[in-house]
Amino acid sequence: MRLSKRGEYGLRAMIALAEPVKKGSFPAMLQIKEISEHEQISPKFLEQILLTLKNAGLLHSKMGVGGGYYLARPAGEITLGQIFRILDGPVAPIRCVSQMAYEPCGCPDEQTCGLRLAMSDVRNAIADILDNTSLADVTKRQNDLRKKLVLN
Amino acid sequence: MRLSKRGEYGLRAMIALAEPVKKGSFPAMLQIKEISEHEQISPKFLEQILLTLKNAGLLHSKMGVGGGYYLARPAGEITLGQIFRILDGPVAPIRCVSQMAYEPCGCPDEQTCGLRLAMSDVRNAIADILDNTSLADVTKRQNDLRKKLVLN
DNA sequence: TCAAAAGTCTACTAGTATTATAGGCTTTAT
């Protein structure tokens, strides 16, 4: 049940782009280089990932000198599930319970297949979290926790 | 977030071995060939998988003519999580939230990393299901559903 | 106007993991 490096880096980059803006620039724009250095990611690999996310409509970009990437929509309207699916494909552990990419698995009776029932629960549990957590939720949680830790 | 074929086949085989016994034989013993035919799995591949499960202590076997495999413990005491971990490794989507196989991910501050917090939720949701569903739960659910469908 | 900065796009590659297949060995019932 692993998240690929592509998925991990893409999620990290999106979270970085959703961070509350510094110095009045809006929308928050970051360059590949800035993100790759901060998150310790190969810049060329990250480039591919951001491009994919851009072509999928989650990011916009500005070319040329002083360019960079920024979120296509407010951080509250982009979920981890959207990002995950673009980079890592369906959330379901097995195709026969996928909403996005259903495929029969060839078991004798899919309707009463015990494995399918259990994996369906797993899929729903994962999708529930990923589809109901926005980038804004993530950055808020991070920042609340940081504040709380500073106080102690 | 995919379950490998190894994992899928292993789980299917274990569920088959947990099925209520036919014709008074106990513990329910099945041969590789019987399972592979019923579940449409390459018998040699299944052999490897069952051997792994055996060496991990979830199955016992009987060699020679009339031999086969049977569960090492009652179906109510073997969980999907145990089987999954033997065949597919840790449940966690990312190592830094794994209970079984923790590894630092190298983010600036692991304690307040937003991705880590979210993935930790995912890990717990998956583990909750897999570790609290026994083979007996699975076969019961299957059979209840079958009965219910016959009535309609 | 032209050079440098930055994103776009596609191809390629090394390494690893997955999904098997093959075949010899051991145990056991008859």
Next chain:
DNA sequence: ATAAAGCCTATAATACTAGTAGACTTTTGA
């Protein structure tokens, strides 16, 4: 003694992952 069945290890084909490379386009600003 032989056939059935599991035990065990090696190998192979394919796909995927993670990353590299490089040529191209757009934009800024000196």
